[in-house]
Amino acid sequence: MKGLPEDLKTLLISPQSARDWSAERWSRAAYLAQSGAVLSRVAVDLATLDQDAPDQDADQAPLEVPGLDGCLLSAMRNGVRSQTRLSWEMDRIKRVFWDRDLKIVLLKGAAYLAAGIPCTRGRLSSDIDIMVAKDELASVEAALLDAGWVSAKEMQGEESGGYDDDYYRRWMHELPPLVNSERKTVIDVHHTILPPTGRVTADAAELLDQAVPVESEAHGRRGYFVLCDTDMFLHSVVHLFQDGEIRGGLRDLVDQTDMIAHFGARPDFWERLIARAEVLGLGRPLYYSLRYTSVLLDAPVPASVLDAARRFAPPLAVRMMMDLLVPRALSPSYLFESDRGAGLAGELLYIRSHWLRMPPLMLTRHLAIKAWRRIGGEKTA
Amino acid sequence: MITPDRIISPENGAQVTRDLNRGRLKFKVGPLVARIGTSYPLLQRDFLDIYRGYPLAGPEEFVHFNLKVDPVSLLRRWVRPKIIADGGFIASPFVPLRGDLAILALEMGLNWQVGTRSDQFLIFHSGVVARDPGPGEEGPSRAVLMAGESGAGKSTLTAGLAYSGWRLFSDEFGLLDTSDLHLYPYPRPISLKNESIEVMTKRLGEEVFSRPFLNTLKGTIRYLRAPAESLINGHKPARLDLIIFPQYVAGSTGGISEFTGAEAFAMLRGASVNCDRVGRSAFDALSELTGRCKVYGLQYGSMDMAIGMVEALMEDAA
Numbered sequence: 001m002k003g004l005p006e007d008l009k010t011l012l013i014s015p016q017s018a019r020d021w022s023a024e025r026w027s028r029a030a031y032l033a034q035s036g037a038v039l040s041r042v043a044v045d046l047a048t049l050d051q052d053a054p055d056q057d058a059d060q061a062p063l064e065v066p067g068l069d070g071c072l073l074s075a076m077r078n079g080v081r082s083q084t085r086l087s088w089e090m091d092r093i094k095r096v097f098w099d100r101d102l103k104i105v106l107l108k109g110a111a112y113l114a115a116g117i118p119c120t121r122g123r124l125s126s127d128i129d130i131m132v133a134k135d136e137l138a139s140v141e142a143a144l145l146d147a148g149w150v151s152a153k154e155m156q157g158e159e160s161g162g163y164d165d166d167y168y169r170r171w172m173h174e175l176p177p178l179v180n181s182e183r184k185t186v187i188d189v190h191h192t193i194l195p196p197t198g199r200v201t202a203d204a205a206e207l208l209d210q211a212v213p214v215e216s217e218a219h220g221r222r223g224y225f226v227l228c229d230t231d232m233f234l235h236s237v238v239h240l241f242q243d244g245e246i247r248g249g250l251r252d253l254v255d256q257t258d259m260i261a262h263f264g265a266r267p268d269f270w271e272r273l274i275a276r277a278e279v280l281g282l283g284r285p286l287y288y289s290l291r292y293t294s295v296l297l298d299a300p301v302p303a304s305v306l307d308a309a310r311r312f313a314p315p316l317a318v319r320m321m322m323d324l325l326v327p328r329a330l331s332p333s334y335l336f337e338s339d340r341g342a343g344l345a346g347e348l349l350y351i352r353s354h355w356l357r358m359p360p361l362m363l364t365r366h367l368a369i370k371a372w373r374r375i376g377g378e379k380t381a
Numbered sequence: 382m383i384t385p386d387r388i389i390s391p392e393n394g395a396q397v398t399r400d401l402n403r404g405r406l407k408f409k410v411g412p413l414v415a416r417i418g419t420s421y422p423l424l425q426r427d428f429l430d431i432y433r434g435y436p437l438a439g440p441e442e443f444v445h446f447n448l449k450v451d452p453v454s455l456l457r458r459w460v461r462p463k464i465i466a467d468g469g470f471i472a473s474p475f476v477p478l479r480g481d482l483a484i485l486a487l488e489m490g491l492n493w494q495v496g497t498r499s500d501q502f503l504i505f506h507s508g509v510v511a512r513d514p515g516p517g518e519e520g521p522s523r524a525v526l527m528a529g530e531s532g533a534g535k536s537t538l539t540a541g542l543a544y545s546g547w548r549l550f551s552d553e554f555g556l557l558d559t560s561d562l563h564l565y566p567y568p569r570p571i572s573l574k575n576e577s578i579e580v581m582t583k584r585l586g587e588e589v590f591s592r593p594f595l596n597t598l599k600g601t602i603r604y605l606r607a608p609a610e611s612l613i614n615g616h617k618p619a620r621l622d623l624i625i626f627p628q629y630v631a632g633s634t635g636g637i638s639e640f641t642g643a644e645a646f647a648m649l650r651g652a653s654v655n656c657d658r659v660g661r662s663a664f665d666a667l668s669e670l671t672g673r674c675k676v677y678g679l680q681y682g683s684m685d686m687a688i689g690m691v692e693a694l695m696e697d698a699a
Contacts, residue, residue, distance in 0.1 A: 027416075027444035034498075035469055067414060067443035070501035077500045081658050248471050335447045335469040336404040336418060 002327045004250075004296050008032045011042045012254060013298055016049055023065045028334050030071055035332030036250040040079030041122035043072040079122030086113055089128050089185050094223065096147045102140070103225055105131040105211045107190060107235060111226040112255065114214045119258035123251070127177070127186040133208055134191040141175055141189065149178040152186060163369060193235050194243055202238070202280045207231055229263045230276040234286065241285035245353040247329045247346035256289050257299040270305045283312030292326055325349055388612070389435045398425050404449060407438040411556070411566035411615045413499065414438045415446040415491060421464060424450060424483035431484065431570045431591050434609045446494045450487045453477050466490030482594055485602070488572065492553060495567070496654050502556035502565065503663045504654040508539030509550035509564055511619035512695065522548070522619035524564045525695055526555045527627050528652035534629035534681075537577045540605050541684045542691065544585055549611035550619070559659065559666040562673075563618040568611045570604040578603045584684065623698045624649065624676045625691065633682035635690060645676040674698070 003009065007029040010017055018029070033039040046063070063069065090110055097104065106114050109125030132140050153165065153176065168176040174190040192204035211225040227235055233256065240252040263269050277286040287309045293299035294306065313319060328345035354363055389397055389408060400406035402425075404418025419425060438444070449467045452458035462480025466487060467473065474493060478486045496504060507528040514520050527535045536552045543549035551567040558565065570591070573581055578601060582590060591604035626640075626648065640648055649667055650656055656663045675698055681687035 023441050023443045030443075031447055031469070035471075065443045066441075067412065067445060070412065070499070071443065071445055074498060074500040077659055077662075081660050084660070332469075335449060335467070336416070 001295055001323045002331075004327065004331050005029075005032055005333075008036065008332070009297065012038060015042055015045045018046075019063060021065070023068070026065050026068055030068070031334055032332045034075070037124055037248075038122075038251060038254055039072075039075040040082070040124055041119075041254070043076040044079055044122035046072060047076060076122065079124065082124045082126075083113060083120065085185070086110055086125050086128060089180075089183070089187075090114070090224070092180070092183075093128070093130070093144075093187065096143055097140075100143075102132065102136060103208060103211065104223075105208065105225045105227060106214070107131055107193075107227070108239070111232060114224055115226045115232070117232075117255075117259060117262055119255040123255075127188055129174075129188045129190060131190040131192070131204075131208070134204060137175065137189065137191050141178070144178055144187065144189070148182060149180050149187065152177040152179045155179045155181070155184075167366070194238055202234075202282060206280065229259075229266065229269065230273045231280075233259045233263060233273065234277060234280065234282050237285045237289040238282055241288040242282070242356055243353065245346070246326060246349040250330050250332065253289075253293060253297060253330060257293045257297045260293060260299045260301060264300060264302075270302060270308075274305070274308050277312070283309075284314065287312035287314075288322065288326070292330075296327060296330065387437050387439075389429065389432050389437060391429070391433070394429050397429060401425050401428065407442070407444060408432065409436045409438050409442070409615060410491075411550075411568060413445045413495065413567070414442050415448065416444045417448050417450070417487070419450045419483070419487070421451060421458070421462075421480070421483055423480065424464070424487065427484040427591065428487065431604050431606060433606060434612045436612065436615065445499070446491060448487065448490045448494065450483060450490060452480070468494055482597055484591075484604075485594065485597060488569070492569075495554060499556065500655050500658045501558075503559050503656065503659050503666055505555035505557065505649075505652045506553070506654050507555040507652055508535040508552045509555040509566075510539060510542040510547035511550055511564070511566075512546075513548055513614070513617075513619075522617060523622045523695065523699075524550060524555075524619035525623040525625065525691060526564065526621060527625050528555075528649070529626045529628065534577075534627055536571055536573060537581065537629070537684070538627050538681075538687050538691075540571045540573065540577075540581055541584070541688055543571070543608055543611065544589075545688055548614060548619075549607050554654070555621075557621065557666060558618065559662040562621055562666060562670060564621050565618050566611065566615045568607040568615050570606055572602050572604055574602055575600045580684065581605060621670065622674060623691075623695050624670070624674050625679045625694065626677070627679045627681065627687065629687075630680050630682060633680045633686075635682065635686050636678075636680035637690065637694075638678040640676040640678065642671070645671040648676065 007025060011029055011033055018026070021029070030039060033042050086109055090106070107129035109120070109123055110128050110130070112120040112123065165176050168174065173192045173195050174188050177186050177188055179186050192202060193207065194202050207227060210228045210231060212228050214224045214226055226232060236252055236255050236259065240246060240249045273286070277283045290301050290306055290309050294301045314322070325345040325348055328342045329349050331342060333342050354367065397406060401417060401419050405416070406418070407414055407416045419428070447468060450464060451467070453463045453465050457463040463477040464480055464483040464486050465477040466475045466489065468490060475486065475490060505526060505528055507526050509524055509526050511522045511524040513522045527538060529535055539549070539552040549568050550564060551569060552571040553569055554567050556565040556567050557563070578593070585605070589606050591606070594602045646667055649671060653663065656667070675694070677694060679687070679690055681690060
């Protein structure tokens with residue numbers, strides 16, 4: 001199987017080995033990391049290495065490429081700012097519901113931050129994602145609208161309602177995005193983690209039931225919940241391999257690699273994970289995650305677990321196709337090196353993501369409407 | 382010392398064109414290095430003309446920005462040409478422009494990347510020029526930062542100062558190192574629009590200008606080349622000593638008002654592009670700056686009047 005670009009992989013899993021790289025090599029590698037939205041993380045890791053080993057020996061020599069330190073400082077500031085903003089947004093949202101007995105489950109970046117998962121370092125989050133019970137959706141939306149959030153469509157000067165709005169409300173697992181009118185931050189309110197129309201769906205009540213309160217006082221978020229460890233991992237997995245289009249998803253694969261290292265040490269984590277994937281019907285995407293995190297990013301997945309997950313594997317032909325497409329779609333390419341394979345792989349996986357998301361007739365209708373509007377020059381969801 | 386083969390010049394035009402074709406042209410703008418590629422001959426010619434005198438970057442230098450500027454399709458290369466900048470972003474912020482305006486696509490592409498991805502600096506939307514110590518003089522180079530609304534006349538005033546003995550830092554972005562409050566040069570071709578073009582060509586002559594670019598979104602544009610000396614000294618920072626908010630008012634006999642304390646802070650904060658991304662260091666730098674530098678509003682009615690006022694204020698700030 002084709003791997004990630006070698007230098008990008010090095011930056012992600014052993015950045016200390018990049019210290020003696022030439023300027024040319026760094027220029028290309030930093031571009032790839034930036035394209036994959038992981039440069040801030042790399043910058044944080046390099047700075048941490050410097051802090052941990054203040055006296056230098058040969059492989060701890062400071063970076064000697066002029067101009068690189070500025071690039072890394074910029075990336076690090078961005079990462080810090082993104083986390084600060086997320087933390088502030090969590091605080092503001094909390095205020096909206098301060099007097100309500102409501103179970104709000106943080107998802108994705110906000111959850112990693114609240115639960116102290118290592119992948120939160122230098123992680124660029126643009127949106128905040130929360131999940132509530134389906135019968136709370138309307139009241140949560142009303143409360144947010146009342147407190148200064150507006151529909152993202154309206155923010156762009158378009159009317160809300162219409163096909164996109166209707167599409168979200170009828171077929172998706174989340175409300176149409178809301179934007180805070182002062183801070184321009186986006187919130188996605190989910191009621192489950194997969195569209196109810198898809199080939200695979202997950203039982204939302206089951207997820208909510210197992211969610212755990214955030215205990216870390218360090219983040220001062222008592223009152224929020226996060227999905228339990230197995231579900232948090234599976235949510236990232238379905239987001240990348242079931243619901244999303246994979247293209248541009250390197251950051252998600254990195255998240256999963258970090259969670260594997262973080263959760264993998266807990267007692268029974270792997271047994272619980274496999275069992276939970278079975279119960280929720282998420283075996284197939286779990287198989288993909290374990291396969292690609294271990295092959296592409298050397299994630300420490302025990303051999304016995306890889307064996308156990310093999311029962312979720314697709315037929316050989318699909319497996320070969322995915323092995324061909326996934327690494328290409330996840331790998332950023334350098335602007336000055338043409339990479340036609342990546343474009344095609346991305347397109348094919350984009351079509352796959354829609355195929356998994358809705359039944360064939362509905363898909364045909366949806367793509368027809370989007371294509372019609374693209375011809376007409378209109379924006380689509 | 383920079384030798385002629387290390388700068389972009391008519392003599393090595395053929396080599397520069399080949400490098401542009403291969404996407405291997407690397408040149409320096411102050412502390413930043415850009416790598417550019419284009420296969421479009423008209424853009425190659427405009428680039429050579431406008432970027433004459435820029436230092437080329439060698440293989441030992443890190444590339445901060447990568448940009449390709451090419452026709453949107455094979456058809457649009459020949460028929461009603463359309464050109465677009467491409468930095469390799471998933472959601473590209475760039476729009477296609479008419480073929481004859483390709484250099485504008487390049488300028489916007491570079492400025493956008495610098496403005497959004499150089500958070501090692503606190504960036505001000507401003508013109509900057511500096512005074513270097515004369516021969517035999519001691520002391521640091523001293524910079525004046527000119528901020529204010531688009532259209533207030535900062536580009537024109539920057540251009541005037543840059544050709545009156547000041548070293549051009551930028552007519553677009555002031556790059557402040559928050560650790561020592563020094564500004565770094567970002568010497569780019571100065572884009573002059575509409576009436577400013579006439580004023581400045583009369584003053585400086587035709588030969589320092591690019592050809593006119595007609596019917597752009599902002600009317601007619603001509604680029605004023607950065608003075609050669611400001612490019613060769615493009616790596617030397619200067620201490621920020623003076624901040625002004627210039628305003629051209631036809632017929633004005635000149636006026637100065639000082640901003641202090643919170644007002645100065647708020648105005649400077651408003652002029653910064655990336656204050657929120659830089660975070661705490663930006664806040665600290667702004668506090669220290671507004672405590673240390675004088676901040677003035679400056680009304681002027683002619684270029685010579687403005688230059689005289691800036692020189693007097695700088696004298697006073699010493």
